Structure formats: structure tokens, C-alpha cells
Amino acid sequence: MPLIELKNVSVRYGEIEALRGVSLSVEAGEVVTLLGGNGAGKSTTLRAISGLTKPASGEIIFEGKSMTGLGPEEIVRLGIAHVPEGRRVFPGLTAHENIMLGASNRSGVSKDQIDQEADAMFDLFSDIRPFQHVLGWTLSGGQQQMVAVARGLMAKPKLLLLDEPSLGLAPVIVSKVFEIIKEIRRRGTTVLLVEQNARMGLSVADRGYVLETGRLVVTGKPDELWNNEDVRAAYLGGHARTAAKA
């Protein structure tokens, strides 16, 4: 049984059909990457999973149970943490406070324990340790991304959804973020990673899916996808071929 399964999920924003019958699954312990260009529907897929957006049709099944009708507050309690696009660090709270709030989905944990767990996060995210008492809005993009991922981990998620963690970051910082994703993977957390950067996405994944204008077009292991002419053409700048195909 997969940890999570999307069955024929469609999402509309008014007239726009952002997802058209997407079916995918992630097994426990896997890191799966969802690739695709701008506007392909990657964020919408994650938003549908975490309950921010209601699918028009289809079903999302987590640990064998349908999540239809659940809102984001309930879904994160089931163990799905969503680190959204744009990091969304609370600007007026410190890095440490932001990270502490990541545990809001867990009941019966004392403030002291959350405090200690947040402290421990800075072992994995040592780059931001010196900035832990600095307000969110003053952090750089890379620092905010680390805070956002650490905050997501504080939920002790069974499934971690990461939306373009490399977006807008300098290459050095991107590799740091991906080192952290590799470490999260080593610790056994299941990850669904959305990326526009196919090379980085595939470098940490067990499997990948490629989305194009709301539809899944290809799926496979990283090297299969990487060696697939269509994928390379579509995601490494070969726009002419994609256009010709469409």
C-alpha cells in the first residue's frame, strides 16, 4: 500500500483547469520528485494534498484512508507537512519561533520540549544557528528556506511536501539545501519534492514524475528520465521539440 495515492485528481481555479486527472503515488520511505515547467500544476498538486485547494474531482488517499473533505489543519495532524512555495516564513517572528510553531500539529507536547527540539534542528541546519533570534523578514532567501524546511520537520511528518526549495537561491545555497534533503532522506522521511530544476530534483529522488499543463506525461527512475530525450528536450531548454510534439 502506498503512503499516499492520488487517483484522477482534477483541480480548477475558475475557468483554468490546473490539474486534469492526475494519478500518482508515493511509497513510504521514498523520495519522489515532481518535475515540470512554470504553471504545469506542481504547486497545485501539493496544495491539493495538504488541503489548501479542494479538488473538483478525484480522490487522495493517505495511509489507506480517503482525505476528501479534510482541511489543512486536519491534514497536517495526520502527518503531512507542506513547505510551500516562497517559504512563507512568518516575518515578525524569529527563526527559532518560526521553527517552534512547526510542532503546532502535535498535541500534548510541552513548550519546553518543543523549545529543545527546535534547538536540536540547528544541528542539521547549522548555517542558520547564528540567526536563530533574528526576525524572519531580515533573513536571506536561503536562510528562510532552511527555516521553512526545519519548521516542516518539526511536525514530525510521515510525508514531507517540498515546493521548489531551490527557487531563487544561489547555486552554493541550492547544494546546501539539497544536502539537507539527502540527510532527511537518510533519516527515512518520505518526501514529495517539487522542482523546476530537474537535475537537482532527480539527484535526490528514487522516482520522478513529469507534469505538463496539468497532466502527468512521464514517470520513471531518475536515470530513465534523465536519459529520456523528451524530458531533456522539455526541461533542459529544448522548447522547439516540445512545441513540435504538442
Next chain:
Amino acid sequence: MDMVFQLLFQGIGIGSVYALVALGFVLIFRATNVVNFAQGEFSMVAAFLMVIFSVDLEWPYWISFLLSLGGMAIYGALFNLGVYFPLRHRTYLPVIISTIGASILVSNSTLALYGPQPQVLQPLLDFPGFNIGTVYLDAQYLLIIGLTVVLVAFQYWFFEHTLLGKKLQATSQDKEMASLLGIPVATMIMLTFVYSAMIGGLAGILVAPILFVSIHMGGTIALKAFAATIIGGFGDVAGAIIGGLALGVIETFGAAYVSVPYKDGFAFLVLVAFLVFRPQGIFGERVAEKA
């Protein structure tokens, strides 16, 4: 010189009332991004509750006081459920209109029940006050200032040092993200309305023995509180307090040295001056709290 201290004392006293109402105003604004035009009625309703309990029913003053504050907690919850909650997914405009409607409804219901004649409330404390030198310290003003200090200190501790306070701040900064973390956003907003109604109500009860209790007190207080938030920088918690105190002092000195009948006019003069010359308030934009 004593005159100056006397006026300063009174100005800070009345300014504390404005500060409390402004604080409630700002908390709701930050939690919902909506200006609550029925904020002043929180003060009016609480003052009328005091009239009902302590004057009409002749219950002991402190019991009436606690019951009125409890009543305001319920009022705040009902206000949230009736005025804000059904419209929470809409733009700010329907919500603002809803609060204006609530303001009209509440003050006119009160008018229907109590008529236009102002009610009188006795001061909370039995002794009138005392002199330091030639400066007379009125007990009611001292009480107002004292309770305001306690409340502001409590609020600071609550928002800065409790997890619930942090969750409330997170909710006011990014509701969608807060809900993604499992913070119960609707409950956080409910708490904000309850607390805001209670401090607005406390301000109304405290100021009632100084002003008259009438259906118009809500409108006057709300406008002063609004002016206070503009002076302090809209949406800024510390600014609301400083703005409230500043306004109280300005209007008290204005009344003493310029004109008593135009006392309320000074608030609006200051409001207009700030809107024209310094719309960002005394402290200017605080990036930390916008973004």
C-alpha cells in the same frame, strides 16, 4: 508648572482609555485585516452592562464589574460568529460593511431599550483621590492608569513569552501558513475578538464615571481610538498605546489652554494633520510587521 502636571496626569488617564480601545482595534485589524467600525460599541455595551448590573439590579460593584467583563467575552465571541466569521473568505469590504451594520444595530437597540438620556455610573473606588503638592490625583484616573499598565504588561508577556501568543502572531501574519502548520486559525481569531471586546469593554467601564454612559459614547471613543492608531502608525501595537496616550494629553492641554468646547475637535485636528503630513505615524513604517 503644577498646572502642567495636573493636565499631564489627566491627559494620560484619558489617553489610557483611548490606548486600550486602540489596542483592541489593532489586534482585530492585524488578525483579520479589517477595520472594525463597531469597536467603540464594545465600550458602550460594557458600560451599559455595568448600568444594568450595578444600577438597575443594584448588585455589588465588583460583582457587576466581573460579570460585565464576562459578558463582553461572550459579546466578543458572538460578534465574531455573527459579524466576521460568515464573511471571512470575502474581501475586506463586505466585512467592513458588516461591522458598520453591527455598530448601527447595537447602538440603536440600546437606544430602544434605554432611551436617549445618559446614564450615570459611580466610580469604582470609594475614595475620591489625594493631593501631591497642589496636583490632585483623582482615584478613578489612577485606577485607569494602573489597570492599563498591568494590562499592557500582561499582553506583552502573553504575546512574547507564550506559545499561544506566538500562534496568534503567526495567524495575524499569514493565515494560510498558520493553518498549514496546524494552528487552529478560526480559534485564534475567535480569541482575538474575545480579548479585544474585553479590553474595549474594560475601557468603557473605566471611563463611564468620567463621561456619561450614552449610546454616543461608542462613536466618540472609536474615533479617538482610530485617531490614536493613525498617530502611532496603523496596525502597530506599541504605536496604538503611544498614540492613545499622546492623544489624551494633546486634547487635555488643548481644552485647558485653547478651548473647552472644542476638546473633541483636537482629536480630529491631530488625525487630519497626521494623515496629511505623516500618514505612516510617529514611528514610520515598521517593515517587520508589514511584509
